[in-house]
Amino acid sequence: MHAARIGVVFTGLVAGLLAAPAAGMAAPDTTAGLAGAVADRTAGAVNASTAGAVNVSTAGAVNASTAGAVNASTAGAVDASVSGALDATTAGVAGSRKAVAVAGGSVAGIRESVTEIREPEPRPDLSGVRIKAPNRPEIYLIDPEGYRRWIPNPATFDALFRNWEGVITDINTVKIPQRSAIDEDAVLAKSKNSPRVYLISNGQKRWVVSPAVFDRNWFAWDKIREFPEPVLNAIPTGSDWS
Secondary structure, eight states: HHHHHHHHHHHHHHHHHHHHHHHHOOOOOOOHHHHHHHHHHHHHHHHHHHHHHHHHHHHHHHHHHHHHHHHHHHHHHHHHHHHHHHHHHHHHHHHHHHHHHHHHHHHHHHHHHHHHHHHOOGGGGGGTOOOOTTOOOOOEEOOOTSOOEEEEHHHHHHHSSSTTTTTTOOOGGSSOBBOOOOOTOOOOEEEETOEEEEEEEEEEEEEEEEEEHHHHBBBBBGGGOOHHHHHHHOOOBBBOBB
């Protein structure tokens, strides 16, 4: 009996001891811990992922934006520069064309004008004048068309003109356009049966139309030579020496 009671007490003590931890000590909440760990890890992963994505995205956006801005700026500058240069060139060409149009309507027209300015003009108003340039020995006779014709030597001069008086020296002599020289064997000629006097030179005879023209050219009356009419007729006739 005493022993049975001790066993019951011992059994109760053991049961109490076994039950006490469950009642007095709460077992660790593993589920909560696992949930927290999961939550922490998830949050970390999300944060890390989000941060990485944000950083990457932001960096990409900044880089893309910066690159785009630089490219756009550079492209804009290049385009503006090229466009400006082209516009300036176009404007310059347009301006030139406008200037050409104002000046005469075409480049050919301007060239023509320049050529006309550079070409010496005949001087028919000086017809009959004997002329030379300063410090030059050449003497010219201005023909009826206003061109100077070189008198090639003193013998030819003496065969046509009264004397050496009246030769004009002018600095502008070279500005008068020139034609072929008077022949060395040029002569004043007429036939017996006609009062017409001709200057025979350069392969043709040219009628000196009046005594006034004859005198204006300082031709010599006493140097006129007579030829048979058939001989004169055989020489080609040129324009009148008027």
